[in-house]
Amino acid sequence: MKKIGKFVSYTDQVYRELKSAIVSGDIQQGEFLQERSIAEQLGVSRTPVREAIKRLEFEDWVETLPWKGVVVKDIDxxxxxxxxxxxxxxxxxxxxxxxxxxxxxxxxxxxxxxxxxxxxxxxxxxxxxxxxxxxxxxxxxxxxxxxxxxxxxxxxxxxxxxxxxxxxxxxxxxxxxxxxxxxxxxxxxxxxxxxxxxxxxxxxxxxxxxxxxxxxxx
Amino acid sequence: MKKIGKFVSYTDQVYRELKSAIVSGDIQQGEFLQERSIAEQLGVSRTPVREAIKRLEFEDWVETLPWKGVVVKDIDxxxxxxxxxxxxxxxxxxxxxxxxxxxxxxxxxxxxxxxxxxxxxxxxxxxxxxxxxxxxxxxxxxxxxxxxxxxxxxxxxxxxxxxxxxxxxxxxxxxxxxxxxxxxxxxxxxxxxxxxxxxxxxxxxxxxxxxxxxxxxx
DNA sequence: ATATATTAACTGGTATACCGCATACCGAAT
DNA sequence: ATTCGGTATGCGGTATACCAGTTAATATAT
The missing domain is CATH 1.20.120.530 (GntR ligand-binding domain-like)
Known part of the structure; x- marks a missing residue:
């Protein structure tokens, strides 16, 4: 019995969701991403949301201000x-x-x-x-x-x-x-x-x- | 009032620790990184270890095989x-x-x-x-x-x-x-x-x- | 003895509760 | 009226318990 497709984690899904929302402008620059509300909105826990945000941070889409929030970077x-x-x-x-x-x-x-x-x-x-x-x-x-x-x-x-x-x-x-x-x-x-x-x-x-x-x- | 120093999270510390261990060869290629044992070894929980590993994965130091393990990539x-x-x-x-x-x-x-x-x-x-x-x-x-x-x-x-x-x-x-x-x-x-x-x-x-x-x- | 089914012991993936810093608010002292 | 300090609240950071595939040892049937 072979696995047909790759395993796609919630993290991946949330990541793609958020990135496309930023690209399309649904989430605007300067806006804060809140782990808790996103998690609730997408019906998952904070953990995959958090990991997705970390990936976005690594790719320079967002910036984490410790204890304050995650903000979508603006482009100049x-x-x-x-x-x-x-x-x-x-x-x-x-x-x-x-x-x-x-x-x-x-x-x-x-x-x-x-x-x-x-x-x-x-x-x-x-x-x-x-x-x-x-x-x-x-x-x-x-x-x-x-x-x-x-x-x-x-x-x-x-x-x-x-x-x-x-x-x-x-x-x-x-x-x-x-x-x-x-x-x-x-x-x-x-x-x-x-x-x-x-x-x-x-x-x-x-x-x-x-x-x-x-x-x-x- | 200026902020004196940057906040360094456990995640950052674990990340640096692991990366330098890989670079120096203390952790060899092909070796498996185990979240639990590393966490115990460094005296932190799995969460920061996990996030550190994700960063290493993103930078192509390691590869995650779901439900199997995280393995240090070898260089050819x-x-x-x-x-x-x-x-x-x-x-x-x-x-x-x-x-x-x-x-x-x-x-x-x-x-x-x-x-x-x-x-x-x-x-x-x-x-x-x-x-x-x-x-x-x-x-x-x-x-x-x-x-x-x-x-x-x-x-x-x-x-x-x-x-x-x-x-x-x-x-x-x-x-x-x-x-x-x-x-x-x-x-x-x-x-x-x-x-x-x-x-x-x-x-x-x-x-x-x-x-x-x-x-x-x- | 061998092939196959079972299960136990891993792993990473996810959910959740709690901690500590940052901030905004509000009341007391000046 | 102004300023200072306590405090409530919201955030990310961390710890921990549990879930779900995977694997390999083991039990069982042939």
């Missing part, structure tokens, strides 16, 4: 800069590393994702963003570096929080598609240098748009 | 490669970023660390490694990117685990000093490109030595 320009700098460094490396060894199959997969994004451009912003994430993470997978992949995955999570803004207007969507095409073109040449530059240019542009749209606040 | 060639690739990408970025803006004070600090390392070269391997970490982390600090800094700090922790091997022989110590000097020289020119290359060359060399010394096993 500095956070955006930090995430994009890390993406710049690591995704640039991914491109450099992957360009010379990428297979035709993987190229096809990237093109497929890109065409899906084109279809979704006028449809659903949310789905568009999901596919964008797939595009970048598909490249990352090719490094076979799980440490790097996990880190980029965390960054992608953070992106979701302010990612909604990044592709707010039609212009940026069009640019995003063009830049993805440029990455694909660079990959076709199998040139590590060109690929790295195409990716880093894409990331720099995204950052610029996002920072520009965040300028006035605070 | 792939782990070494992954850590060094991440260092290559991120520390390279640090060099690129910092070269053009580094102050004379910070240059002086780097030189000071380097001369300390020279003094320690024949004394204490452990202290030598600590100073090496300081050198790299000092550069990282200059980016003011806390996300990046935390990631590199985690990588440094991992380095400790197999770092003992990296500077096992006198030859490698001498090379390390030379390569640090090369990084300092590159910084003097304020050239992002040269600095990045000097750092990445240093990291590549360290990786080569380490992989070479790990070749036979498994």
């Amino acid at each position: 320009r500095q956070d955006i800069i930090e995430v994009f700098q890390c993406r710049y460094a690591n995704e640039g490396f991914v491109g450099e590393r992957v360009a010379s060894t990428i297979t035709d199959e993987n190229m096809a997969e990237l093109k497929k994702i890109k065409s899906t994004m084109e279809e979704l451009a006028d449809e659903s912003r949310q789905e568009f963003i999901n596919e964008d994430r797939k595009f970048h993470m598909h490249l990352a997978q090719l490094t076979n570096n799980s440490l790097l992949i996990h880190f980029l995955d965390r960054l992608s999570d953070q992106m979701l929080r302010f990612g909604i803004l990044a592709v707010k207007d039609k212009v940026r969507i069009k640019e995003t598609l063009e830049e993805h095409q440029a990455i694909i073109d660079a990959l076709e040449t199998r040139s590590p240098e060109k690929t790295k530059e195409a990716i880093q240019r894409h990331i720099d542009n995204s950052q610029d748009v996002l920072l520009h749209q965040t300028k006035e606040r605070e | 060639r792939q782990d070494i490669i992954e850590v060094f690739q991440c260092r290559y990408a991120n520390e390279g970025f640090v060099g690129e970023r910092v070269a053009s803006t580094i102050t004379d004070e910070n240059m002086a600090e780097l030189k000071k660390i380097k001369s300390t390392m020279e003094e320690l070269a024949d004394e204490s391997r452990q202290e030598f490694i600590n100073e090496d970490r300081k050198f790299h982390m000092h550069l990282a600090q200059l980016t003011n990117n806390s996300l990046l800094i935390h990631f590199l700090d985690r990588l440094s922790d991992q380095m400790l685990r197999f770092g003992i091997l990296a500077v096992k022989d006198k030859v490698r110590i001498k090379e390390t000093l030379e390569e640090h000097q090369a990084i300092i020289d590159a910084l003097e020119t304020r050239s992002p490109e040269k600095t990045k290359e000097a750092i990445q060359r240093h990291i590549d060399n360290s990786q080569d030595v380490l992989l070479h010394q790990t070749k036979e096993r498994e």
Whole structure:
């Protein structure tokens, strides 16, 4: 008798619940997470709630003030800069590393994702963003570096929080598609240098748009 | 009224205790961590031990097998490669970023660390490694990117685990000093490109030595 | 003797009660 | 009116008891 699926603990469920609530904005920044009320609300005890919160804390979603409470961290320009700098460094490396060894199959997969994004451009912003994430993470997978992949995955999570803004207007969507095409073109040449530059240019542009749209606040 | 010191929980203490035990080899890879016995041994309850273990799990030191146990992950060639690739990408970025803006004070600090390392070269391997970490982390600090800094700090922790091997022989110590000097020289020119290359060359060399010394096993 | 069912002794997972710090409130002293 | 100090309350931190799979030794049937 084999176990079919993995065991999913309450902790996991609560974690996913809370993270998606933060990402979607249902729980706003500055808001306090209260172990007891969340536990009651979800029908579990404080323990799994507590462990879920610890994970969120580790991933920098929330901050624990001892004896006072757990507060959802807010994001400012500095956070955006930090995430994009890390993406710049690591995704640039991914491109450099992957360009010379990428297979035709993987190229096809990237093109497929890109065409899906084109279809979704006028449809659903949310789905568009999901596919964008797939595009970048598909490249990352090719490094076979799980440490790097996990880190980029965390960054992608953070992106979701302010990612909604990044592709707010039609212009940026069009640019995003063009830049993805440029990455694909660079990959076709199998040139590590060109690929790295195409990716880093894409990331720099995204950052610029996002920072520009965040300028006035605070 | 200022708060004098930070509050340190049992969880923090247990975490540090366990991590240093793993790093030092007191707890070997493959060994099982048992919440109950550790709690008893340290004179605390299971709860803080459990939370400490969760943190270790998140940082990939251990793996939890539900209802079976928590086992200390072992490190293989792939782990070494992954850590060094991440260092290559991120520390390279640090060099690129910092070269053009580094102050004379910070240059002086780097030189000071380097001369300390020279003094320690024949004394204490452990202290030598600590100073090496300081050198790299000092550069990282200059980016003011806390996300990046935390990631590199985690990588440094991992380095400790197999770092003992990296500077096992006198030859490698001498090379390390030379390569640090090369990084300092590159910084003097304020050239992002040269600095990045000097750092990445240093990291590549360290990786080569380490992989070479790990070749036979498994 | 061997194969199989049982069960006892682990483990981590969860629920819950209690502790101690931080804060807000309220009354007494100034 | 202001300030100081006690106190009630709410929070995370910790301890502990119990639950639920897993495993392996053991009893039992063949």
